Each structure stands twice: as structure tokens, then as C-alpha cells.
Amino acid sequence: MSEEPGSERVIAGRYRLLSPLGEGGMGTVWRARDEVLRREVAVKEVRAPAGLPEADVRRMYARLEREAWAAARVAHRNVVTVYDVATDDGRPWIVMELVRGLSLADVLDAEGPLEPRRAALIGAEVLAALRAAHAAGVLHRDVKPANVLLSDDGRVVLTDFGIARVDGSSALTMTGEVIGSPEFLAPERALGRTPGPESDLWSLGVLLYTAVEGASPFRQDTPLSTLRAVVDEELPPPHRAGALAPVVEGLLRKDPAERLTGERAERDLRLVGAGGSVTGQDTTRADTVPGGGFAPTVTARTGPEASRTPPL
Template sequence: MDGRLLAGRYRLESVVGRGGMGTVWRARDETLDREVAVKEVLLPAGLSDEERENRHRRTLREARASARLNHPGVVTVHDVVDEDDRPWIVMELVRARSLQDLLDEDGPLPPGRVATIGRQIAGALRAAHAIGILHRDVKPANVLVTDDDRAVLTDFGIAQMAGDATLTGTGLIVGSPAYMPPERVNGDPAIPASDLWALGATLYAATEGRAPHHRGDAMAVLAAVMTQDVPPPKNAGPLAPVLTALLERDPVRRMSGDQAEEALKAVAAGHAASLAAVQIASGRTAVDGGAAQTVPPHQQIPVPPPDMTSPFPPGPGQQWTPGHTQPPPPRRRPPILPILGGVAAATVILAVAGVVLRMNSGPSAPDTPTTTPPPTVVAKQSTPAAQDTTPSTPATSPVSSATPLPDGLIPASGPGYTIGVPRGWRRSVQGNSVVWTDPVSSAYVQVDRTIWTGDPYDHWVTWEQEAIADGKLKDFRRVGEITRTSAAGYPAADIEFTWTRAGVTRARDRGVIAGGRPYAVVVALPASQWNDSEKLVKNVLDSFRPSGVG
């Protein structure tokens, strides 16, 4: 086929490489007199005419979408040619070795160089995700590295087409098992976080010399991805916390693209490497010597008094209030994943028929949700659900407290804790929360015990992202920075924010995990009263004591 002219313009000269998705040719664009790379896309054998046509159309569509990407970390797509009933993708010719070739020939790379490569790929993924393109096959073989360490990601769009299990009746899923994230192995659709897991696995391989779940065959790899955590890297040095954050099994808690790019930039800078490592490990990401928020666990949200409606609909067995973030979606039991024979070039095709692999990915959520609790949120609840609520009573009968309370507060208690609340405020129980409400205003104190895990600082980062994304806290605005603090000697973090609910409300919410039990302690007031009551807010929050502490 050497010398063939495509579309009357692209002269094929020699084969650059072959892989599971096709053949890449060195070619010359005779119209513009420049060298290009042309990818001859190969469609799997055995497809029906309808399936071939579907794949063909989708390949062209995805390649054209990829051509919209304009990022130095992406191989530029110049043209798409439809010839001989096959798609041909005309791309920038990058004179480089693949990262896989580098590893095979030179061995594992130093962390700083890996971070330099990873930062560019993270930027490429971020740019692609911003316009709705997923890669779905990030791996060392698809990362090209030039002699001056420019790194570019290849096969955008092509992998997306091939990875779509809805393309055919047989449910084909193409991917490289060692770089496939747990959610995809589990049968869930790919999302941007899936590409980031694959990025983490690629960088892990670059420092350690092999993929995180390296095994002797594809079946064993898939089983490990589904059921086992990634072994801690031994050679990654300051890059290790970034890899850990990218290889988080739960996609909701996984580091995001922009956070990964900034963290990798810091590690690549060398002098900021240890700062980046410390900050990422503690829930922050270094940004030019400063700190940016990283992806935290999902959690719950605090709730307002009965007369307030929460912008967050309550979920099964949980209460929403602007202090917590939504818990992660229940894990689904893994579907049956048939493996079609043959793994070429580290690529496996999974089908929904054939040899069956069934595994449990971990504890699944309860089948029967508990009764949905009512609204008590520092926000509005659109449709307050009925809940088991104790009658409103004066602030609980006094309980002993080892620490004297400031003037104006009386001791109160809830399950597993004590707290000081303003005298005369009325107590009610709403789901996982106890709320003390000011009888003459919309102010309230709330302690919520909905389960969440992870670092308290991360808790608020996640919650804020979700609050902004769903827009249910009208006019939400964080006040100042999320700050680390302590509660009765336990690590804690505060977030302060305002939102509109029959006027502007302002709240400070403190997240703390004491003895394995998470709490969110909220004080909310009309914003007009905040300055005059800031000391009260501080006193209430500081009075919180898990049982037996202080």
C-alpha cells in the first residue's frame, strides 16, 4: 500500500506502527507539502453490516470532534478521510517514542520527569473533558514523549468510539485492562474521572516499571482492579500522594483534572515537590507555593429548622444541610463481564457473552432505604418529607460538662455529644440531626450525624463543589477560605457561606470526626445579625464535645 494516495492529497510512505485499533502511516500532505501521520482505523472482524456502518460513522464523528481540540498535549487532528469504506484519520506527525517504549528501553523514569510528562497529559485531558470528549484508553502506549520531554496524548475520540458498549448488540468494550478504572470494569459508563484513574495508572507504571495491578493475564488483572487497592508505589517519591489521589477507587473522591495538573506542576518544579506531597496528603494541592483544594470524599449536608425548606432533597436515611455533601451513590453489584479470547498489545475486548467473570466489588448499599428524614438545613428543602421528629421542647435538660460554658449558653446534648446552645432555643430531632431553633428568628444550631468519611477539609471541598454544581442553595457564596481547626482535640475544618432564603442567611459549619463518628456542627443566622453575633457563633462551635471528651 506504500505510495497510495488518499483523497487525492495524502501520500502513504511507510508504516510507523500497528496496534489493536489500526495502522499508523507516515505520509506526506501533497497539498501543503508537509509530513503527517495517517491512522488507518481497523474495524473488528465479525461485525454485521449494520454494526460496521455504525462504527464507521461514529469513528468519523469522534475524530471530527477530536479535531476541535487545540492543546499542546494533544496530537492535532488535521483531517478525516472516508475512503474504501474505512475511516482514515490525518494527524500531526510527532517525532517521539511512546512512554511504553521509553519504559521498555530505558526502565522506570525519575518522579520529576514523570510529573513533567503527567502535567501535560492532565492538561490535555482537562481540555478534552471541557468540550465533552472522553479518551477511555489512556495508557503508556498512547502517550508520546519527544526528546525534549514534550508529551502528547494520542488516539482521542477513537478510543471513545471503541469503548462505547452501546455501539453493538454484543456490548463490546475495548480497553487495556491494566489501565481500566474500577468503575468501567464494574460495567459503569466512562466519565472524566475514569480518564484520570487511567492517567494515575500510567504515571504509576512510569515510576514503578509496571501497571498498578500487573498480573500474568487479563482475567487476573480485571479481578485485581475490581477487588484490590493499588499497592503503594516504591519509587514515586514526592509523586506518591498524587498517584494515590488519582488511583482512588471511588470516582467521586478521585482527584480532578485541574487539581492533578497543578499538583503535577508542583512536583515537576522540584523545589515545590515536598510541599505538594504534604498538601495533597492532607487534602490540599500545591499551586505555585500556595494551596488549592483537592478532590475530597462525598458526604452529607446539614439541615435547617422545620420552618425552613432545604435546597437539597433528603436521600435515603440521610439529612441534608449545607454542611455536608451528598454521600456517594450506592455501589452496584458488578455485572457479568465476559472475556473474549485474546489480548493483543495489552488490549482486551470485553463482551456480554462468552466466558463469564463475576466478582463482588465491595459492600453494596442496603436494598431498602430508611425513611427519608425531614428538612432541617441551613437552606431550603423543597419538599420536606415526613419524619420521626420529637416534639419541640426547650433546650434539653442540663447535662454535666467539664468545660464551663460562656455566658448566654446552657448545656445541651445529643447522641454521642454535648454542646452549648443559647438559652430558650427549642430542641427538635430531625432524622440524623438535632436542631435548636431561635423562637424569635430563623437562627438555629444543628448537629448532624450523617455518615461521611475522610478528611474534614476534604468534606467541605466536595460539598462546596456539589452545592455550586446543583445550584439548589440559591446565590451560594463561600465567605473566606475553608479553614482547618480542631474540636475537643480532634481535627476539624470550618466552612462559612451565605445563601438566599427569604433574605440572606449566613452559616458556619464545622466538620469533625471523633472516635470514628462524623459530625457537622452548624450555626446559622440571618446575615444582618452576623457581625453582632460572631462571638456567639464561635462560642457555640467551640463548646461542642463528643461524649467523654473535655
């Protein structure tokens, strides 16, 4: 177990734990000080539940190490930077850059639903991170508001690759086990099929829907009923999404082959974020400019919302 804040436990003789930054079902992320490089970092520990069989504990630690491996393969400004994997007391601890800011989940809890333009701007940055991960052969598999950090310096950072799947790696989950957050899980994953990049795009669609509508589209009372809704229920029509609606609906098509591609979705999100509008077809309602770009000011909105950006 971790010691209480203020005890300043030192991990691997180098990383001094200062205070907890966040806590979830699998452990705690700490603000820490690297005594060698004299800088603050974030350190993630996994806390094995009491009574967990040793084989499951080892699997949990292997999953944690794979998070570092997966994230370290993706060099991108929108992906959290991993510095080190330290071993202390027989456990791995992931040492990462300290991102100062709030998670998207925290922002939604504090402010309520976002305006479509603001959600689109955040979504475009998350999608840029996902496309970089996919290009490196990494599927995130747990895209949700709690894993998106809105940095004080304006960056949008995708974190927590703890259940990521890397091409060529062996599976670390038991047969039939579903990992990830059920309400953000793609239908093909809920059915036990092999996921691809399209599964992360579905999760991004759920994230965007949740951000603008204030509620997850398929959440039910139990995880099982949520998974059934993901597979069988129609998408509740978004009412607050505005110009973002075609993108959300395009990402949340049940058949992964029919979803928007990452390239198309990022283009559309940046257009909506700039004040433009898109359709569900292959064309946009904004004039194009030389080089295949867009002139979003043609359909840009006016008023206070036109100047809003993700929180700094």
C-alpha cells in the first residue's frame, strides 16, 4: 500500500511521492519529484485488490508495463510522455510527464455539457493522438473523458494506455473478459470480435456525444445492460450537438466498416471547431481553399462562442 501524503515515500531510490493526483479502481497517480533530474513528474502505481490470486496480480503488473511500452511507442504532443518504468517492492511504477490541468471528466462535472465547437476542438486533438497511436500499431481501447487531460498550457493529452493492444503482442486478458468502460465500448468489442482502429473511433464518438449532450448515449443500470444497448439499441438522437451531429453519428455507426475514417473525422472536427459545418455525406457546407483545406469562416458562427477554445 502507498503511504499517506506527506510521508514522501521514495520509489526506486529516485522518485519522491508528494501528493496524489487522482485515484481509480486500479490505483493512484501521484505527483512526485525526480531527485536525479530535479523535476516534478507523475508516477502511476497499481494497487492490487486484497485477495487477488497471484496470477492475476502478475497479469495486472504486465498490463501496467505494457501501458508504458504502448505509450512510449507514440511520439506525439497529444500523447502523454513516458519517462521511465521503475520497479519498487516487486511492482512496476510508470513515470510520466506531469500534465498540469484537469481531465475532461472533471470539466464536464464542473461545467456541464460543452458547446459543440469546444467539444470539436478537443475531439480533434484526441483524434490526432489516436491516429498517431494507430500508425504505431497501438490501439488505446479505453478512450473516455477521464483519460483526456486539458493542460494549463492548452494541450489536449490522451493518457492511460493501460489496456492498450500493441500489434504483435500477446493478449493479457482472460478468454471472454471484457476490459474497458462498457458505455464507451464499441459493438464489435462487446461481441468479442477482434477490434481495430475503428473501435477507438467509436469510443471517441461516445466521448463527443457525452461532452455535448451531458449523458452517455448507451449507459444503463448495469454493465451487462449497457453492453446490450451498445450492440442492439439505436443511437438516441443528439439534441445539443449542432454542427457536430454528423460527425458524432458518423463515428457511432454500428458496423465498423461504415464509420467515418480517422482522417475524415479529424478534418470534420477541425472544421466544426473553426465554426464551419459538415454533412453526413462526402461533402461539406464550407468553401474549399487551395491545397484541399477549408475556409471555415464562410459558415463561421458569430458571438461569444466563436472565441471559445478548450480551457487553459
